[in-house]
Amino acid sequence: MNELYVLAVISVAISAILTPFVKKFAIKMKVIDIPKDNRRIHKKPIPLLGGLAIYFSFILTLILKSGSLSRSEIGIIIGATIIVIGGFLDDKFDIRPWHKLLIQMASALSLVIYGIRIQLITNPISSSELYISIGILSIPLTIVWVVGITNALNLIDGLDGLAAGVAFISAVTIFIIALLNNRSEAAVLTVILSGAILGFLPYNFNPATIFMGDTGAQLLGFLLAAISIEGAIKSAAAFAIAVPILALGIPIYDILFAMIRRKLNGRPIMQADRGHLHHRLLDMGLTQRQAVIIMYLISAVLGSFAIIAMQVSTQRSYFLLAMVMVVLVIVAWKFGFFEHRE
Numbered sequence: 001m002n003e004l005y006v007l008a009v010i011s012v013a014i015s016a017i018l019t020p021f022v023k024k025f026a027i028k029m030k031v032i033d034i035p036k037d038n039r040r041i042h043k044k045p046i047p048l049l050g051g052l053a054i055y056f057s058f059i060l061t062l063i064l065k066s067g068s069l070s071r072s073e074i075g076i077i078i079g080a081t082i083i084v085i086g087g088f089l090d091d092k093f094d095i096r097p098w099h100k101l102l103i104q105m106a107s108a109l110s111l112v113i114y115g116i117r118i119q120l121i122t123n124p125i126s127s128s129e130l131y132i133s134i135g136i137l138s139i140p141l142t143i144v145w146v147v148g149i150t151n152a153l154n155l156i157d158g159l160d161g162l163a164a165g166v167a168f169i170s171a172v173t174i175f176i177i178a179l180l181n182n183r184s185e186a187a188v189l190t191v192i193l194s195g196a197i198l199g200f201l202p203y204n205f206n207p208a209t210i211f212m213g214d215t216g217a218q219l220l221g222f223l224l225a226a227i228s229i230e231g232a233i234k235s236a237a238a239f240a241i242a243v244p245i246l247a248l249g250i251p252i253y254d255i256l257f258a259m260i261r262r263k264l265n266g267r268p269i270m271q272a273d274r275g276h277l278h279h280r281l282l283d284m285g286l287t288q289r290q291a292v293i294i295m296y297l298i299s300a301v302l303g304s305f306a307i308i309a310m311q312v313s314t315q316r317s318y319f320l321l322a323m324v325m326v327v328l329v330i331v332a333w334k335f336g337f338f339e340h341r342e
Contacts, residue, residue, distance in 0.1 A: 008195040015057035015199025022053045048091045051216020057196035075114025079107040083222045087215030108146035117142040146225040152251035153221030161205035167220040168197040173247040173303035186230040242321035249302030
């Protein structure tokens, strides 16, 4: 446990120290977010690439930990490096969506190659046969999970400190789950990630002086997806899919509601709009800070449900997930989240 504290402090320090240098680098490279449409909330140009500080903090701290790197940790480093290169290219050159997708799939494949994959799921029906092996489907399911979470977190990166804060809460949730299940490797990874985010967050919280960009948002989504496989899905006592879905609830539900909204309104599913949860909160008259704090609270509540789901039977965890989803759908419908907004 002492090592975890040390790793957290190191990670926070590296991230906090590196962020101002990354900001200068972004300005020098002219990688700056200039507001061009009404989906952008900020009114003045803000440098991007803040994710580089999180990336280097995570990698350096992971290398500095005691003991050699495990096979899965090497896979995560390779995948994170691929996703950061892709994010940098997107922030700098605004690459095409299918190029971005190919890069995300390559990063997910690196996890599969190094043994990080979803191989079993809990059986929600039978108590005698606890797990269901998905065989060769483990590869596409892992890729879909990683690519999905990567994009989901990227899509909520619309307010100062929102994606970083939600990712921090999700990382802490997975850290607690990992500790409860004696998943020491996942605990180390999440404590390092939490520290890297925490060191960056003061620069990114409203009023932000630097944005993570796709470099950071995709990195955080990728790392959370990868670590959740190690720390939540792989855990013998918490193999229920309900656990990571609740732990990563905000980005997952936001992207699902966005897809439903666009489908109901006859719009292309992947077409951007101004209907995400953070946009709706702003339209209700909340300030950026108020909207972000509300989303932090929702994320923390969902994280608490994830921890509870881990402590109960498989059937009850699925029931809890279903109840949460029903409540969220009702609330979303009541507040018009399925109505189209340009």
